[in-house]
Amino acid sequence: MTRDDVELLLRSTRPVPAPFLQAPLSRARGAGAPRLQLALAAGFLLAIVGVILAPPGGRRAPAERRWLPPVEISTVDEDLSMDVMGCQELVRTSSGAAALISDRKMWLSRDGKAPWKKIEIPGWHPSAPVVEGDTVSFLTLAVWQYLTVDVAKGEIVSRVRLPRPSMGKQWTPYLAASGTDRYAVVCGLGGPLMFLRSADDGRTWNEPREIARTGDNQMFYHNPAFLLSPGGLWLFYVSEGRRIDCRRSVDRGETWAAVEGPSIAAELGRPVILRATAIGDTVHLVCLTDQHRLLHFSAADGGRTWVPGSLDLRENEIGMGPRSRTILRSGAGRLLLSGIYGAPPRVSDDGGRTWKELDALDGIRGDVDLTPAFIGEDGAVSIAPRLSLNSRNYLLFREWAEVPRSAPLDERGRRSAETNIAHLSEDDIRSRELAASELVALGVPALPLLRLALAQTSDPERQARLRDVLRRIELRWPDAQVPEWWQGAR
């Protein structure tokens, strides 16, 4: 192509229309309405429309994954004063039903939305559950049993008493499943680690037998980690000193061989709490030390070589304690780290090399002190933060879910949204209220416009007005009082 050809081509083109003022504003509200501001704001909105509604190549925008509005599980004081001091396990079933298992009770929801149904369960210190369809099974202590609950129906399906091991006070149960096999480990305050197995879906269990012993006073922290991976059964625990001990069985728990666990440098402290999960053949282990360091290790060779990960959270970033049962989970190749007091969950999509904070607690007010979490087979994350605010406790549920983008507004709706977002900048309060109510009436399809407008404005007042409309649409609290724990509360 010659220079003249290029110039000819240039001269036969023109700038694409700027995404401003594609059509004049037809409404004028308020005698003193700043016309120019409205015009510019409308132009800004049309820019957004250009981005959202006309993606390059005309492709439909994919579904997005984001945190849905939180819902309340419970705010009843008696639910939250004593019982929540115990262990909690959050779980979701394949159909989307959710359960939060706590000491002596659990809360159930068919779809993760309010209201949640509370049912009493005998026993406390529940194990991490096994999920099959809509049922979850777990062990409890005090009443030493294997309990199965249908989450969708909201009822206990079966209770199986387990043979009591000859040990001191039972403190922490662990459960794993493969096919019809169920594997259980129960730990006592004196240090014994007892193993049981069922080969018939938990209906009958063999006699418990001791397979290892932790150091004295270690059990109070629920410190061992029990794991079923493709490489067999793993049991990690802390004995005396700073060593992480490990037992591994490749014959369904018949025999257990000692495996050397990762070693921890003296300056990092003594290991206190261990949590483990597996992604394929790789076993991931997270360790909290008494120097308030949180460390991550992984081994892909049956535990012969432990590779330290990048995770090394320090004192001011962690707050795990006896209640922090949910610390490490995995799903869809993703690692999830939660149960860190006051901190949002973290995920790693590269086997622990890098970690990213999830903005799961955005918008939530109050002091979050416990965050059980669950990661599904599709990598979606759910959390159940417990928080304190103004001397009250709240137990919430929030999920990070795939949300299909809503159908775009039609031309009329789009024009209305653009105009009304522009009118949110007006000085006249009645005009603003009218604009807000018209935007709320447009509903979910107007959300992309509103979210983008919010993201791109730096004016705090305009941000507040946009947030208010977003809250009213997205959280569906158009008329009711906003919950105190949400940032939109007055």
Add this chain to the structure above:
Amino acid sequence: MGVELIDRVTEPSDADLLKAHRGGDAASFDAFYRRYRDRLFLYARSRTRDDGAAEDLVNETFLRAAQSAAGSGSLASFLFTVLRRLSIDRARSEEALRRREQSLRTQWVEAAAPGVDPDALEELNQALRTLPSEQLEAVVLHVYGDLTFAEAAEVVGVPPKTMMSRYAYALDRLAGIMKGPP
């Protein structure tokens, strides 16, 4: 083309529109805005390579235009000059640097008349983004901004001959990048 020329002749001048706007005629500013928005937006895009920043710049430019007197010179030159200064200020912010990385994937220019080869148009859009800033600026101001070389040079603050050579280099570079019909 002829209709456009007639429109230009019969339309009120920029100065008339701004005068009417300051006199309270809101519609006159709309007309003024429409007249320049696309060209200014392209120039802002070429300066920032960031749609969001470009929108802000154009808005800010019009605000300045509405508030200031352009003097006796060309109003188009005045607008491009204001936008250029604003873009320099903005480029100093870290935010701009960060957002610039998210370069535009959308088209910058489109066919002004039927018969333009879509492939050539696509190629031109790609090629424009590869031009050095100074050359791109020359093309945008001269071709799309409808400024003479002297006016464009005034906007940028360089001698007119420099502007002409930048424009020539830009054409050469575009010709080198674009393959043309097989």
